Amino acid sequence: MYRSAIYDEPLLNELLGSTKEKIKPLDLLPRSLQRKEIIDIPNLDETQLVRHFHRLSQMNYGIDSGIYPLGSCTMKYNPKICEHIAGWDSFTGIHPYQDISTTQGNLEIMFELERLLCEITGMDYYSLQPAAGAQGEFLGMLLSRAYHEFNNDSERNEVILPDTAHGTNPASATMAGYKLIELPSTKNGTVDLDMLEKTLSDKTACFMLTNPNTLGIFESEIIEISKMVHKAGALLYYDGANINAIMGKTRPGDMGFDIVHLNLHKTFATPHGGGGPGSGPIGVKIKLEKFLPIPRIARKDGKYLFDYDVLQSIGKIKGFYGNFSVLLKAYIYILLMGRDGLKEASEIAVLNSNYMKKKILKSGKYEMPCKELRKHEFVLSCEKLRQEKEIRAMDIAKRLLDHGLHPPTIYFPLIVKEALMIEPTETESKEDLDKYINALIKIADEDPGIVKNAPSNTPVKRVDEVGATKNPILTWKMI
Numbered sequence: 423m424y425r426s427a428i429y430d431e432p433l434l435n436e437l438l439g440s441t442k443e444k445i446k447p448l449d450l451l452p453r454s455l456q457r458k459e460i461i462d463i464p465n466l467d468e469t470q471l472v473r474h475f476h477r478l479s480q481m482n483y484g485i486d487s488g489i490y491p492l493g494s495c496t497m498k499y500n501p502k503i504c505e506h507i508a509g510w511d512s513f514t515g516i517h518p519y520q521d522i523s524t525t526q527g528n529l530e531i532m533f534e535l536e537r538l539l540c541e542i543t544g545m546d547y548y549s550l551q552p553a554a555g556a557q558g559e560f561l562g563m564l565l566s567r568a569y570h571e572f573n574n575d576s577e578r579n580e581v582i583l584p585d586t587a588h589g590t591n592p593a594s595a596t597m598a599g600y601k602l603i604e605l606p607s608t609k610n611g612t613v614d615l616d617m618l619e620k621t622l623s624d625k626t627a628c629f630m631l632t633n634p635n636t637l638g639i640f641e642s643e644i645i646e647i648s649k650m651v652h653k654a655g656a657l658l659y660y661d662g663a664n665i666n667a668i669m670g671k672t673r674p675g676d677m678g679f680d681i682v683h684l685n686l687h688k689t690f691a692t693p694h695g696g697g698g699p700g701s702g703p704i705g706v707k708i709k710l711e712k713f714l715p716i717p718r719i720a721r722k723d724g725k726y727l728f729d730y731d732v733l734q735s736i737g738k739i740k741g742f743y744g745n746f747s748v749l750l751k752a753y754i755y756i757l758l759m760g761r762d763g764l765k766e767a768s769e770i771a772v773l774n775s776n777y778m779k780k781k782i783l784k785s786g787k788y789e790m791p792c793k794e795l796r797k798h799e800f801v802l803s804c805e806k807l808r809q810e811k812e813i814r815a816m817d818i819a820k821r822l823l824d825h826g827l828h829p830p831t832i833y834f835p836l837i838v839k840e841a842l843m844i845e846p847t848e849t850e851s852k853e854d855l856d857k858y859i860n861a862l863i864k865i866a867d868e869d870p871g872i873v874k875n876a877p878s879n880t881p882v883k884r885v886d887e888v889g890a891t892k893n894p895i896l897t898w899k900m901i
């Protein structure tokens with residue numbers, strides 16, 4: 423381990439020859455089993471290897487490195503205590519096929535988590551199975567289909583979505599076999615009630631919405647919207663990826679939503695991005711309970727069990743019972759925060775977002791369509807910079823990297839030209855928010871040539887993003 427591998431045996435013998443000691447390879451294996459030929463793999467010692475991977479890890483950027491205000495994604499700091507507990511042997515050593523008499527504690531955690539999520543969102547029942555927000559949406563759409571079929575109403579084959587919807591919403595509805603109807607927003611960026619009235623029909627299965635919406639604006643007419651949707655015989659679906667804005671303040675269930683998905687890996691203490699394990703539980707009102715996936719987690723005579731006896735269930739949506747470690751971290755996080763803590767988190771998330779919005783707009787460098795108050799996120803437009811200096815949202819995102827900052831979401835939602843979508847979250851300090859604000863203002867004044875050629879001080883410069891999507895290289899072969 424300590425003998426540097428770059429010296430081969432003859433050279434070592436030559437260098438150390440005066441000691442008259444011959445260095446022999448370590449005979450850990452019998453000679454007969456040792457390789458004769460040299461194998462073609464990188465030949466590194468421990469120091470080199472550690473430094474290589476350490477250097478690579480330092481090129482990475484995560485929420486533990488700094489602010490990560492990726493709008494719609496709620497990239498907030500996740501308390502390490504949740505990760506620590508989820509790593510205990512008593513949790514990681516459990517096998518899903520183990521007899522449930524030996525896993526009562528795990529079942530209790532899932533059972534209790536369902537109750538807590540019901541309380542936070544105002545729903546009646548939960549399924550913890552879906553492994554991502556998008557899979558939750560897909561399950562929601564299957565529940566909508568099962569519900570209408572059960573009510574002999576299977577002619578309903580349309581799902582209405584606002585033009586600000588997250589890309590997964592139309593994808594999930596399409597995968598479930600629905601036809602999409604896009605609803606244009608008002609110039610204030612909210613649901614157009616007149617248009618909705620005209621669009622709803624006896625073909626509408628469901629209206630998918632998020633509140634606050636993707637522009638960060640609270641749909642204050644949500645009760646009216648809910649009444650209209652239900653009068654038309656349709657269901658109201660809540661994309662709960664934005665729950666970080668309203669926890670403890672209001673609940674989708676109280677707004678009239680029938681189906682809700684949450685992103686535990688955004689709001690409830692699991693680091694995300696890069697496709698790690700996620701969790702997108704689905705909450706429903708009582709009228710949809712009988713369609714939920716099996717098994718349900720139940721309690722009978724003081725014991726927890728898996729209930730497969732759900733007659734109208736749509737079946738299974740994922741192997742076993744969901745991503746348990748993500749569920750566990752959410753459970754710990756909710757207990758740690760408590761009712762007041764969750765409420766405070768939302769309040770600070772909204773405060774931070776409005777602080778940034780106000781200071782950036784005051785600089786006059788960026789514009790913001792729709793003057794409504796924002797919740798946890800806001801969407802700026804750099805259209806003025808594009809017209810005046812040909813600087814685009816992509817250039818600003820790349821230049822932020824040179825300032826050591828992670829860019830916001832860009833070009834989403836599609837209704838805002840040259841969009842920068844910023845969600846600071848509650849876990850950033852005022853100093854970090856100010857640093858970000860100042861960087862954005864400074865970039866707007868920088869030499870356009872520098873901004874358009876950014877990044878200049880990162881290990882990788884501008885990458886061919888379209889090429890990477892169209893011709894992905896998914897394996898790397900060692901030669």
Ligand SMILES: *Cc1c(COP(=O)(O)O)cnc(C)c1O
Pocket residue numbers: 494495554555556557588590591632661663664685700702
């Ligand atoms: C992230 C997100 C989703 C999808 O969640 P995944 O876990 O990435 O599948 C859906 N809607 C909104 C608004 C989101 O931000």
